[in-house]
Amino acid sequence: MSANLSAVFYLISGVLFILALRGLSSPETSRQGNLFGIIGMIIAITVTFLSVGNFSNGFLYVFIFLIIGGAIGSFIAFKIPMTAMPELVAGFHSLVGLAAVFVAISAFINPEAFNLGSPGKIKLASLIEMSIGGAVGAITFSGSIIAFLKLQGVMSGAPITFKGQHLLNALILISIFVLTYLLCASQSSNLFWILIGISFLIGFLIIIPIGGADMPVVISMLNSYSGWAAAGIGFTLENTALIITGALVGSSGAILSYIMCKGMNRSFFNVILGGFGATEQSTSNQNKEQRPVKSGNADDAAFLMKNASSVIIVPGYGMAVAQAQHALREMVDTLKKNDIKVSYAIHPVAGRMPGHMNVLLAEANVPYDEVFELEEINNDFANADVAFVIGANDVTNPVAKTDPQSPIYGMPVLDVEKCKSVLFVKRSLSPGYAGIDNDLFYKENTLMLFADAKKMTEDITKNL
Amino acid sequence: MEIDPFIFRLSIFILSIFIGYYVVWSVTPSLHTPLMSVTNAISSVIIVGAIIAALASNEGNIFSSSSLFGYFAIALAAINIFGGFLVTQRMLAMYKKKKKDK
Numbered sequence: 284m285s286a287n288l289s290a291v292f293y294l295i296s297g298v299l300f301i302l303a304l305r306g307l308s309s310p311e312t313s314r315q316g317n318l319f320g321i322i323g324m325i326i327a328i329t330v331t332f333l334s335v336g337n338f339s340n341g342f343l344y345v346f347i348f349l350i351i352g353g354a355i356g357s358f359i360a361f362k363i364p365m366t367a368m369p370e371l372v373a374g375f376h377s378l379v380g381l382a383a384v385f386v387a388i389s390a391f392i393n394p395e396a397f398n399l400g401s402p403g404k405i406k407l408a409s410l411i412e413m414s415i416g417g418a419v420g421a422i423t424f425s426g427s428i429i430a431f432l433k434l435q436g437v438m439s440g441a442p443i444t445f446k447g448q449h450l451l452n453a454l455i456l457i458s459i460f461v462l463t464y465l466l467c468a469s470q471s472s473n474l475f476w477i478l479i480g481i482s483f484l485i486g487f488l489i490i491i492p493i494g495g496a497d498m499p500v501v502i503s504m505l506n507s508y509s510g511w512a513a514a515g516i517g518f519t520l521e522n523t524a525l526i527i528t529g530a531l532v533g534s535s536g537a538i539l540s541y542i543m544c545k546g547m548n549r550s551f552f553n554v555i556l557g558g559f560g561a562t563e564q565s566t567s568n569q570n571k572e573q574r575p576v577k578s579g580n581a582d583d584a585a586f587l588m589k590n591a592s593s594v595i596i597v598p599g600y601g602m603a604v605a606q607a608q609h610a611l612r613e614m615v616d617t618l619k620k621n622d623i624k625v626s627y628a629i630h631p632v633a634g635r636m637p638g639h640m641n642v643l644l645a646e647a648n649v650p651y652d653e654v655f656e657l658e659e660i661n662n663d664f665a666n667a668d669v670a671f672v673i674g675a676n677d678v679t680n681p682v683a684k685t686d687p688q689s690p691i692y693g694m695p696v697l698d699v700e701k702c703k704s705v706l707f708v709k710r711s712l713s714p715g716y717a718g719i720d721n722d723l724f725y726k727e728n729t730l731m732l733f734a735d736a737k738k739m740t741e742d743i744t745k746n747l
Numbered sequence: 748m749e750i751d752p753f754i755f756r757l758s759i760f761i762l763s764i765f766i767g768y769y770v771v772w773s774v775t776p777s778l779h780t781p782l783m784s785v786t787n788a789i790s791s792v793i794i795v796g797a798i799i800a801a802l803a804s805n806e807g808n809i810f811s812s813s814s815l816f817g818y819f820a821i822a823l824a825a826i827n828i829f830g831g832f833l834v835t836q837r838m839l840a841m842y843k844k845k846k847k848d849k
Contacts, residue, residue: 303789304770310777352826375826379827389800518760527760532789539783637779
């Protein structure tokens with residue numbers, strides 16, 4: 284296959300990838316979009332086989348590895364529970380990163396295969412591009428591994444900080460640039476290996492100081508990195524499909540990180556430099572005076588809801604942990620039978636990755652047109668009779684609007700306190716991720732329901 | 748004077764960033780998780796590089812070190828391609844069901 288023809292096909296698959304993302308603008312078109320993505324991928328792979336045109340023994344092995352990888356991937360995709368999506372995505376990012384590193388290494392030791400010159404005489408531009416692709420890939424790999432371990436709970440979610448951390452990171456980052464420069468000047472393979480090695484190290488060091496609560500930002504950021512790594516390799520291979528895809532994924536991840544940061548009212552650098560959880564402990568201890576709370580049982584809650592005409596559900600990650608989403612849906616079904624209007628309010632950072640809560644509700648058969656984003660529903664709280672907060676905490680804290688001293692001041696929150704009455708399902712009065720007390724617990728119109736989210740929801744349904 | 752082909756690729760890259768920017772902002776927030784899994788899947792188009800690495804220049808030796816890196820990269824990218832697209836499909840199918848209930 285001629286180089287020009289294959290370039291045209293790579294361009295077509297790039298366009299199909301754009302359409303795949305475009306399809307996600309609404310649930311109706313999304314499945315079609317995914318299909319475009321699959322077709323784009325098939326075209327890209329087929330064209331590559333045809334343009335290499337080598338169907339010797341090696342081809343058989345390519346096929347075997349493709350099948351092995353495909354089988355593992357399919358198995359994971361069917362088995363993974365929806366609550367574990369953040370871990371899955373972090374794990375997948377690490378694989379893209381590692382694949383980019385492998386391709387960069389391969390191009391470095393055998394540049395003839397890619398038309399990049401010969402070993403020791405690689406074209407300057409290509410050498411820069413593969414260094415960038417390899418280094419960013421390595422950072423993506425080790426960073427995603429840490430994110431994966433933190434999400435899995437294998438590693439503590441607490442930020443790991445030590446003295447001189449920022450200085451060390453800065454030095455390593457500078458040395459990456461210096462090494463790239465030296466590598467280009469000398470073409471030395473030792474420098475190339477060192478460059479890849481310290482990139483793995485910096486990925487690891489960047490992610491360890493970031494706390495568990497910031498994982499939505501981290502995942503989005505690594506998503507972005509995996510895109511830039513792919514784009515870097517795309518320049519090396521002079522492949523349009525890879526360049527387009529890399530740019531798309533890179534900007535997608537960057538936008539998601541921005542949305543997540545905005546949802547927490549924190550600057551990107553503030554998250555990256557880490558140590559959120561560490562600074563909060565001191566403030567939370569000061570306001571520990573005992574204040575009266577009203578607590579109730581499932582019966583009280585059922586009574587309140589039965590007499591309401593509209594109910595807004597505010598789910599948080601705690602709901603997913605308690606596996607209460609199906610019980611919740613059943614409760615809502617019962618409410619709907621009694622002609623009570625029910626909607627769901629979702630905060631941008633509810634769950635552990637962008638849009639995670641929506642997927643969990645969708646899995647429990649909640650129709651997506653009953654689920655609203657913060658800006659869409661925040662004005663409705665004032666007109667609603669009951670707000671049912673289940674597994675959420677910090678995102679409902681009115682302190683974010685009233686107390687400039689608070690670490691979450693300025694963060695957009697759901698105006699739950701404006702409801703006529705608030706039902707707050709929680710196991711205890713303990714603070715949430717941000718480590719601060721929630722003023723909502725002590726409001727006149729709040730009724731605390733101290734119980735496991737799933738059990739409480741089931742009990743309410745029985746009492747309705 | 749002839750323009751370096753690199754400039755063309757750079758143009759494609761820059762314009763794609765802009766396309767990505769506008770397309771991603773139009774993605775509805777409720778589909779942000781599928782967005783991440785599908786971007787994951789498509790970024791594995793890096794498999795193209797892996798295939799070239801694995802197949803090129805084998806001159807009788809199909810297990811040269813550069814080919815081996817290629818094979819491993821193929822397996823990694825394949826996990827992502829199949830896993831990414833299928834899990835996206837699985838998630839999007841759940842959004843579909845609601846539509847039918849209505």
